[in-house]
Amino acid sequence: MELLYLGLMSGTSLDGIDAALVRLDQSSPSMDASLEAFRTIPFSRDQRASIEAALAGGSQPAASVRELARLNRKLGEWFADAALELLNDAGVESESVAAVGSHGQTIWHEPPAKGGRSPGSTLQLGEAAVIAERLGVPVVSDFRARDVAAGGQGAPLVPLVDRVLFSSPDRHRALQNIGGMANVSFLPAGSASPSDPPPIMVAFDTGPGVAVIDRVVQELTAGVESFDRDGRRAAAAQPNQILLARLLDDAYFREPPPKSTGREYFGGEYALRLIDVARQIGIEEEEVIVATATALTAHSIADAYRCFAPRGQEPQECFVSGGGARNPTLMGMLSEQLSPMPVADLSKLGWDPDAKEAVAFAILAHLFQQGLPGNVPSVTGARGPRILGKLSPA
Numbered sequence: 001m002e003l004l005y006l007g008l009m010s011g012t013s014l015d016g017i018d019a020a021l022v023r024l025d026q027s028s029p030s031m032d033a034s035l036e037a038f039r040t041i042p043f044s045r046d047q048r049a050s051i052e053a054a055l056a057g058g059s060q061p062a063a064s065v066r067e068l069a070r071l072n073r074k075l076g077e078w079f080a081d082a083a084l085e086l087l088n089d090a091g092v093e094s095e096s097v098a099a100v101g102s103h104g105q106t107i108w109h110e111p112p113a114k115g116g117r118s119p120g121s122t123l124q125l126g127e128a129a130v131i132a133e134r135l136g137v138p139v140v141s142d143f144r145a146r147d148v149a150a151g152g153q154g155a156p157l158v159p160l161v162d163r164v165l166f167s168s169p170d171r172h173r174a175l176q177n178i179g180g181m182a183n184v185s186f187l188p189a190g191s192a193s194p195s196d197p198p199p200i201m202v203a204f205d206t207g208p209g210v211a212v213i214d215r216v217v218q219e220l221t222a223g224v225e226s227f228d229r230d231g232r233r234a235a236a237a238q239p240n241q242i243l244l245a246r247l248l249d250d251a252y253f254r255e256p257p258p259k260s261t262g263r264e265y266f267g268g269e270y271a272l273r274l275i276d277v278a279r280q281i282g283i284e285e286e287e288v289i290v291a292t293a294t295a296l297t298a299h300s301i302a303d304a305y306r307c308f309a310p311r312g313q314e315p316q317e318c319f320v321s322g323g324g325a326r327n328p329t330l331m332g333m334l335s336e337q338l339s340p341m342p343v344a345d346l347s348k349l350g351w352d353p354d355a356k357e358a359v360a361f362a363i364l365a366h367l368f369q370q371g372l373p374g375n376v377p378s379v380t381g382a383r384g385p386r387i388l389g390k391l392s393p394a
């Protein structure tokens with residue numbers, strides 16, 4: 001039997017809501033999934049500003065409880081709008097959707113401290129009840145909470161889906177997502193089904209993706225540009241090696257997995273400090289700063305492969321998803337760092353690179369409905385496999 005699932009995702013970049021409609025063939029023993037329709041519905045300036053206002057951290061004042069509650073409601077409406085727009089585009093009635101998997105917008109993500117010193121906490125907003133009310137479809141949401149409750153990082157949650165959809169029978173692969181943050185799943189050769197026992201695999205956040213580059217560009221253009229379109233600024237200069245070496249000398253990069261990160265660490269304040277250090281070193285040309293921020297992402301990814309890829313199963317090819325795949329300068333630097341490993345974007349495997357994370361949450365909703373775990377304990381550090389998500393009935 002074929003079923004439709006709708007995945008909704010907004011990442012740390014705050015660029016917009018990704019909505020993916022996924023067709024799953026349940027009769028197939030391995031997971032047979034295809035992308036029916038996909039859209040990114042960009043946030044307006046006002047929407048983005050109201051989310052940014054809620055992102056607590058560092059010296060930024062946290063939003064009031066009232067503001068957070070209102071934002072939760074508003075995000076629920078925006079996710080519902082995005083889902084309805086996608087269904088309308090695709091000419092699909094909401095009644096034919098088995099369930100929505102909604103990640104929500106991360107407002108706070110703090111992984112548990114190593115050695116059990118403090119438990120993790122994570123918060124995604126975008127009221128699922130609002131989405132269920134507007135669509136009349138069951139909504140599975142809050143996927144990270146259970147993994148965190150079980151002592152895990154709550155992230156990354158895409159590895160199981162990566163493994164099921166993108167493993168190769170005979171090649172070891174790296175599936176690299178570059179959104180605001182960057183994360184990798186190392187997929188040993190061999191096929192996998194979601195009902196297999198949880199695989200032992202290595203996957204983690206490698207560090208910053210495009211969030212630092214975006215913030216540096218916003219700062220240097222006084223907000224006129226929100227990202228380095230087509231990597232043009234970074235392409236106009238060479239990275240500064242002194243600054244790059246300083247940035248790479250960071251405890252996060254040395255820490256072995258499980259690990260995850262977010263804007264709390266590699267966000268706006270980090271980017272402003274980066275610009276300060278650049279000025280102290282005497283870097284005047286702005287393009288050099290953008291090029292160095294771009295190199296930071298490429299080098300930290302390649303270093304992570306060298307340090308933490310599973311021994312004997314080092315990746316032979318790399319497939320990139322997320323908005324970072326659209327930055328040719330970043331992709332070029334990554335290819336150079338990973339050489340001779342071939343680096344391509346996910347379209348090489350027949351999937352829209354921008355859709356992967358939304359697809360993953362559609363499939364996680366399906367796993368929830370099947371009563372199957374969605375986390376990989378060896379990846380998140382959770383005490384065991386857990387069914388992820390909470391249900392808002394239709």
Ligand SMILES: Nc1ncnc2c1ncn2[C@@H]1O[C@H](COP(=O)(O)OP(=O)(O)O)[C@@H](O)[C@H]1O
Binds near residue numbers: 014178181227322357
């Ligand atoms: N044409 C482009 N050139 C360079 N960067 C791009 C381009 N299109 C998108 N991006 C980058 O992709 C980001 C969005 O990527 P996305 O995967 O949606 O991240 P997130 O999951 O954090 O929302 C943007 O903030 C921008 O930095």
Ligand SMILES: [Mg+2]
Binds near residue numbers: 011012017179
């Ligand atoms: Mg996005």
